[in-house]
Structures are given as C-alpha cells and as structure tokens.
Amino acid sequence: MNRNRLTGSVLALIGIAVLIMAKDLSAPVIEHDPGPRFFPSIAAAGLIICGLFILVQPQKRTEPFLTPEGWRRMGWMAVLLIGYTLGLIYSGFLIATPIALYITIRMMGQPKSKYLTTVVVSLAVTFIVYYVFQELLMVILPSGVW
Amino acid sequence: MLVLAEAFKMVVQQPIMMILVFIGSLIGLVFGAIPGLTATTGVALALPLTFALNPEMGMALLIGIYVGGISGGFIAATLLGIPGTPASIATCFDAYPLSQQGQPVKALGIGVIASFIGTLGSIICLIYIAPVVANIALKLSPFEYTSLMFCALTLIATLAREEPFRGLASGFLGILLGTIGIAPIGSTLRFTFGMVPLSAGINLLALILGVFAIKQICVDHAEDKPIPQVDLKVTGLGIGIGEIVDNAWNIIRSFFIGLWIGFLPGMGAGVANLIAYAQAKSSSKHPEKFGKGAAEGIWASEVSNNAAIGGAMIPMLSLGIPGDSVTALLLGGLMIHGLIPGPLLYIKQPKLVNSIFGILAIAAVICLVICYLGMRLFPRVLTIPRYYLYPVLMVLSYVGAFASNNYSFDFWIMLLFALVGLIMDITKMPMSPMILGFILGPMVEENLRRALTYSSGSWLPFITRPVSAVLLSIAVFSIISSIIKMRRNRVLQGNQSALA
Incomplete structure (x- = not known):
C-alpha cells in the first residue's frame, strides 16, 4: 500500500472512531446548547473528508525516511x-x-x-x-x- | 513618551527596584530558555516571596520574570529546536533551521531585537491606549470571540498551502486532541478512556516536548548527521539595520497581532506567535522559504509573543481581568497587598501604575542587554558533542513534562506525541496546524456553544453583528486568497517544470 493510501485510510478511520465514540456522549443539559458531541463530530467529519482526499491523491516518489x-x-x-x-x-x-x-x-x-x-x-x-x-x-x- | 520616561526615571532612582527587576529578568530568561519551564511557573514560584516586599518591589520581581520568561523562549527554540515556552513554538520553525545552516548568531540577533521591539512597543500602547482598548473588549460577546477564533483557525489553510489536505487533517487532529478531557459548559468527560489524568486534557508542555524535543533527539540520533559548521563571529547585534527595515511591515503587523491576541482574555503569547507566523507566511513573497530558515518567520513569532505582554497587561490593569495565566498570577500579586486592579487603580495608586510601566520598560532593556551579551556564549551550545548534549536535553524534557502537573502520566503523553510527531514526519503531515488546532479548538468550542445558548440556537447573530461579520469576512477572504495563491503557485510550478 502506498503512503497516501495508508495515511488517508488511517485518518479517515480515526475520524470514524471519534464519530462513533461521540455518539455515546451525553445530551446537552442547557437548552439550545449543541452539546459536548457537536464540536468533536464536526472535527471528525473534517478529518474523514481530508483522509479521503489524501487517499485518492497520486503518490509522489519519495526517499525512504530512514535507512x-x-x-x-x-x-x-x-x-x-x-x-x-x-x-x-x-x-x-x-x-x-x-x-x-x-x-x-x-x-x-x-x-x-x-x-x-x-x-x-x-x-x-x-x-x-x-x-x-x-x-x-x-x-x-x-x-x-x- | 513623557509618561514612559518619567516611569523609567522613577524606577531607575531606586537601586533596590533595579536589582529586583534584574534578578527577575535573569530568572525569567533561565525559565524561558529551559524547555518545560515557563514564565507562569517562574511567577508562580516567586509569588510567595513577594509577601515580604512592598507592592512596587513585588511587581518588580514578578514582571521581570514575566518579561524574561517570554523573551528567553527563543534561545532554546533557536539553538536546540525545542521551544523554551509555548510562546516560542513558531520560532522553532525557522530559527532552528537557520541555526542548523550555521547562522545561529543571526537567528539569535533577530530574536533579541524582535523581543525588545515587541515588549517596548506594547508598553507604549499599554500606557496610551489601555483604557480605550479595554472599553472595546467589554463590548465583545461570545459571537465576536467565536468569529475571531474561527478567523485564526482559517490560518491553518495558510500554514499548509503546499499540502492543503494534509495541513487541514493535521489541524482537525489538533482540534480533536483539544476536545479530550472535561468539555466546556456541561463538564462532560470526553475521550478519557477512564484515565483520570486525562480529565484536565492533554498537557500542552508534554505534547510540545514530545513532538519537538524527544522526536528530534530520536530522529537526529537515527540519522547520525554530522554537527553543522557554526559561525560564531558576532558583529553588533548579528543583524543589520537593513534587515529591520526590510521586515518593517511584518514587524508592525506581528506587533498588532500580538498586542490584540495578548489583550484577549484566555489567549496570550502562546497563540499570538502561531497566528503572527501564519500571517507572515500568508503575506510573504517567498512562502516556500518558511520552515527552512526564513528570517520573516522569526521576526513574526518573536515580535508578536513579546507584544502580547503589554497586550495582556491592558485588561489586567484597566479592568482587573487577566489576559493570560501569568497576568492572572500578577493580579494575585497585587491583590495580596490589598490592591484591586481596575479603573480605580489609576486614580488611587498612580505611583504604582507608573512604577509598573517603568518596571516593564526596564525589564525589556535588561533582557536586551543580557541576551546581547549572551549571544557570544549561547551558540557555543551547538559545538558540544551531540552524545553529551542530547542525553542532557532528554533529561530536561522529562523534568519539564513532569514539572507542570507532577503526573508521571505526562511522561507517557510526551512519548506518545514523540511517536505521533515521528509518524507525521514520515507521512509528511505538517506539525504547526496541529498545534494551532489544539490551542484554539477548545476556545472556539466554548465560545461557539456559549453564543448559541445566548441566541437560542440561532446562527444569524454571527453575521448580523458587525464586528463578528467583519471577522468572518476576513476568514472567508483568507481561505479564498489561500486557494487562489495555491493554484497560482501550482500553475507557476507547472510552467517551470515544462520549461525545464
């Protein structure tokens, strides 16, 4: 698997995991407050989208990081x-x-x-x-x- | 200028005050230069000593530590690539590469002058515009704060122009890391996995020491690179007047960013340096040089973090509201002596207020002199064999990670983030958006949720309130201009490769 596919998949998986975990967070206690799951869910969704974009990017030739x-x-x-x-x-x-x-x-x-x-x-x-x-x-x- | 000159004279005429400012500045510089120890730690440790002193003397010691602590952060950032304090995170990005290219004296020279300009300029603003600015601050609601933070967050697009999706992903990762711990408003525990030390969130110092210090030590050891040839010759301040003139606009912009960010409660030098750095990169004619030793980046970071000093003192003195954690402790230092900062302080204690202005100015001068003299000495650190230097840095990183909370859990956090930093290096993910997201994310969330509660869930006030609308427009403009510049660069690169 090339580096972009691996990076993109891992980032998207982290995002999905956060979305699933955020679902279990408690509901808001104050009226009109979007609650504790709102903000992490937005960031997780952003991470998934970025992960997918990285996943489909063509892989450039790169030097090995270390010998x-x-x-x-x-x-x-x-x-x-x-x-x-x-x-x-x-x-x-x-x-x-x-x-x-x-x-x-x-x-x-x-x-x-x-x-x-x-x-x-x-x-x-x-x-x-x-x-x-x-x-x-x-x-x-x-x-x-x- | 008359007020500043008078304040300066008032302090200079009292030798004991001068000695206290000198001792404070020296302690502050040491705290700032040692990774893991911050100006806040220094002021917190010195606070009990001020019980025995009168308010002016107490402030001389504490403000000296504050100015020294913020100013000294650039020394470790420049020479070792480890930010001495969160206020110098962005300094690392360019000062360390410049130092590694054999020009530590130039990098340090910029740090010394930029710190001085930032501190002195912010003191002048503190004296003359404090009441006006403080009045504006009172009118800001969570809507404006959210829009402002959102505006700052959009700078992630600027920081990662070369690899936009990787940069944005790094920013989102930072935001997610910032959501770990007790959530604002409802105090719900989020993503702590039953680990009690995570309730307070991830320790910023452990994170910084992990991604910058421990990771760097590991990578340098693994790569086994030779020690760079270092130019230790110092003439004047290590930089010419032309360098300052060339960066005049960058200095002015970074100064006002630092002043404004420092003045907003809850933010401070740690945020100011990242935002000013991103703005400098965004406005630069050579953004591709950033991260590779660009002097513009060092100017932006060091002017802004020191400008945040005066910025944070404005609400503290005028309204009694601390702009950051250090000014909260300074406020405590005044209250110990029964003095309540706020508009009445100017009327009831004019001598003390003048002394504070004078102390700030003298601390800035003392830091300039100490750093200038030290410029002949500091770069010699780079000539120490790595097999002695790195093990000592490793020990200091562990001490720093432990010092802030006294939790051994933070050792593991530091190691975890060294691994995260390593993975990000391997996968070419930029580090700066993650740090910016981690620091700003919690502030955006808290203000956004508060704003929505105030507006009964309506998003309209964000665009109907003038200040908020202007800030959001700047954010949208920043994103669009980043996309246009990115596309233009790609076309240029395409043309160049076609010509080649």
Missing part, C-alpha cells in the same frame, strides 16, 4: 526512552537518571565517549539538575514508588 541502520538506532532509542520512563516512575530521578544518561551517552557516542568521562558526566548532570530543580527552583522531581 535500515537508522531504524535500528531509532528502535534502541525507543527501548531506552521506555526504560527511562519506567525507571523514573518506579525508582525515581536520582537512580534512573544517571543510569539512563550513562547508557544514552555510550550509545550515542560510540566509539568516542570514554568510560570514565561518561560516568562523571552522568553523575554530575544528575546532581546538578536535581539541585537546581528540586532545591533551588522548588520543582518536584519523581521520587519513585519503592
């Missing part, structure tokens, strides 16, 4: 981000951040990043960010659940 190697790097980045998010939620900022920083710097900087420098940078950035935000600016950082 296979690029997609592999993107995949590892996604794993790291999900891991860091879970780490922040469960173990908190002070534990998750230096580990995430170390892995990211090593992953992005291979082979230039050095082991010892990476450890020092990871720890220093974590404590500076923690001190500036939590202590100076009084911005709460995730403390974990354990």
Whole structure:
C-alpha cells in the first residue's frame, strides 16, 4: 500500500472512531446548547473528508525516511526512552537518571565517549539538575514508588 | 513618551527596584530558555516571596520574570529546536533551521531585537491606549470571540498551502486532541478512556516536548548527521539595520497581532506567535522559504509573543481581568497587598501604575542587554558533542513534562506525541496546524456553544453583528486568497517544470 493510501485510510478511520465514540456522549443539559458531541463530530467529519482526499491523491516518489541502520538506532532509542520512563516512575530521578544518561551517552557516542568521562558526566548532570530543580527552583522531581 | 520616561526615571532612582527587576529578568530568561519551564511557573514560584516586599518591589520581581520568561523562549527554540515556552513554538520553525545552516548568531540577533521591539512597543500602547482598548473588549460577546477564533483557525489553510489536505487533517487532529478531557459548559468527560489524568486534557508542555524535543533527539540520533559548521563571529547585534527595515511591515503587523491576541482574555503569547507566523507566511513573497530558515518567520513569532505582554497587561490593569495565566498570577500579586486592579487603580495608586510601566520598560532593556551579551556564549551550545548534549536535553524534557502537573502520566503523553510527531514526519503531515488546532479548538468550542445558548440556537447573530461579520469576512477572504495563491503557485510550478 502506498503512503497516501495508508495515511488517508488511517485518518479517515480515526475520524470514524471519534464519530462513533461521540455518539455515546451525553445530551446537552442547557437548552439550545449543541452539546459536548457537536464540536468533536464536526472535527471528525473534517478529518474523514481530508483522509479521503489524501487517499485518492497520486503518490509522489519519495526517499525512504530512514535507512535500515537508522531504524535500528531509532528502535534502541525507543527501548531506552521506555526504560527511562519506567525507571523514573518506579525508582525515581536520582537512580534512573544517571543510569539512563550513562547508557544514552555510550550509545550515542560510540566509539568516542570514554568510560570514565561518561560516568562523571552522568553523575554530575544528575546532581546538578536535581539541585537546581528540586532545591533551588522548588520543582518536584519523581521520587519513585519503592 | 513623557509618561514612559518619567516611569523609567522613577524606577531607575531606586537601586533596590533595579536589582529586583534584574534578578527577575535573569530568572525569567533561565525559565524561558529551559524547555518545560515557563514564565507562569517562574511567577508562580516567586509569588510567595513577594509577601515580604512592598507592592512596587513585588511587581518588580514578578514582571521581570514575566518579561524574561517570554523573551528567553527563543534561545532554546533557536539553538536546540525545542521551544523554551509555548510562546516560542513558531520560532522553532525557522530559527532552528537557520541555526542548523550555521547562522545561529543571526537567528539569535533577530530574536533579541524582535523581543525588545515587541515588549517596548506594547508598553507604549499599554500606557496610551489601555483604557480605550479595554472599553472595546467589554463590548465583545461570545459571537465576536467565536468569529475571531474561527478567523485564526482559517490560518491553518495558510500554514499548509503546499499540502492543503494534509495541513487541514493535521489541524482537525489538533482540534480533536483539544476536545479530550472535561468539555466546556456541561463538564462532560470526553475521550478519557477512564484515565483520570486525562480529565484536565492533554498537557500542552508534554505534547510540545514530545513532538519537538524527544522526536528530534530520536530522529537526529537515527540519522547520525554530522554537527553543522557554526559561525560564531558576532558583529553588533548579528543583524543589520537593513534587515529591520526590510521586515518593517511584518514587524508592525506581528506587533498588532500580538498586542490584540495578548489583550484577549484566555489567549496570550502562546497563540499570538502561531497566528503572527501564519500571517507572515500568508503575506510573504517567498512562502516556500518558511520552515527552512526564513528570517520573516522569526521576526513574526518573536515580535508578536513579546507584544502580547503589554497586550495582556491592558485588561489586567484597566479592568482587573487577566489576559493570560501569568497576568492572572500578577493580579494575585497585587491583590495580596490589598490592591484591586481596575479603573480605580489609576486614580488611587498612580505611583504604582507608573512604577509598573517603568518596571516593564526596564525589564525589556535588561533582557536586551543580557541576551546581547549572551549571544557570544549561547551558540557555543551547538559545538558540544551531540552524545553529551542530547542525553542532557532528554533529561530536561522529562523534568519539564513532569514539572507542570507532577503526573508521571505526562511522561507517557510526551512519548506518545514523540511517536505521533515521528509518524507525521514520515507521512509528511505538517506539525504547526496541529498545534494551532489544539490551542484554539477548545476556545472556539466554548465560545461557539456559549453564543448559541445566548441566541437560542440561532446562527444569524454571527453575521448580523458587525464586528463578528467583519471577522468572518476576513476568514472567508483568507481561505479564498489561500486557494487562489495555491493554484497560482501550482500553475507557476507547472510552467517551470515544462520549461525545464
């Protein structure tokens, strides 16, 4: 399937899904108010129409977005981000951040990043960010659940 | 000018006031420059400190943070492609590409001058036309507001002239995203799928950090592009007078858009920059250069967001109605000391009102000086190896997403929108209409529903009320002119390819 057909179909399907979900929204409580389903329904209808127009547009020749190697790097980045998010939620900022920083710097900087420098940078950035935000600016950082 | 000069003198003669404005501006610039921290956060954090100060001193600190916070947003937008605050979203579109082309000093120079022009000009308007403009605002009803927002929404057609259906689809997606959470008027929960944190809607900061910061980090890492050669040589302000003269009309138009949007309650710099950017693109002789480092786009965004400062202060001081979230906090700062902003403030506290004018002007000058001196330092960020810079940005993005609501749920929202941004890049869907739809959509809905309730369901007042009719005509004209320009461009492109 070409990119236009895929994009158009997905957009139209999102619009249809919103229209179906909007039907279940409650009726207006105030007289003459079009109610909470009115506005999303209009936007969903607009999305469906645009999706259909995109679907029938002829596909222009396009370069691949990323090389296979690029997609592999993107995949590892996604794993790291999900891991860091879970780490922040469960173990908190002070534990998750230096580990995430170390892995990211090593992953992005291979082979230039050095082991010892990476450890020092990871720890220093974590404590500076923690001190500036939590202590100076009084911005709460995730403390974990354990 | 006499009033401004007097106000300026009044503040300069008190060293403690000058120190407070300086500290406030510096804090504001830092907050503005760090992605995820906004002027609102800065003012909110500093508000308790003003308990111990007198009203003038309190305002010196708070207004300094406000002006600095809005002005500083362009630094991260220019150098990192991440808007420091929502007020600088549109700055990213052109300042970052210009910076990546090796001209960060020029991009920053435009940001510095544009911010100064926007702030100072809006202060002058605040002093001289505040009561007149405030009176007009009182006469606006939900009909006019709906038409105005609709007029702003039609700019989506301008933002996406190259790919109109993709642009409109992106705008509709943004509008739909804006409907998530508690609906206006009846407070019905919409599309939350039982997730409590979604009741308040999608966190704008998490969305911005996802689509701009996290997505950009991932794409740059995946593409493994070399670091661009950066021109760090700074002469003067990084730009010439000719550049300002060439953009004079763009500056004036963006200034009035910013002033007007800032002055309307509930809108503010976050909306003003997107609308001014779209208008600049619509009126440009070279709209195809937008998004690729066009100086016009940076001027429009940065003049308008700073002009919104004075704009938002007009209803706050004249009527006691805040124009945006920061002025709501400033209002709180005055009320803490038993002062009620409104027409009586001008009569009962003329010294305080004059001090506020002076503080605003001095904060603008201080931001200009700090940013000017910093222009020699800021672009060096681009020479830091990416494998150190990007991990730090990743951590700051997480902190920013968490800071506004203290919900770990916002981490997932940020990641989700990084994925959405990536899919939109792959499918060549423009990002700016989605942001505009997301910000304006809820405002259009609320005013439209309110208007229809007032008119017993009749749509006629939208065209029978003069101001509303004019605004709707502008909207229709904007759509038609976009279609004509789009067709003309296609014919031109067709002719060029035939000649080739």
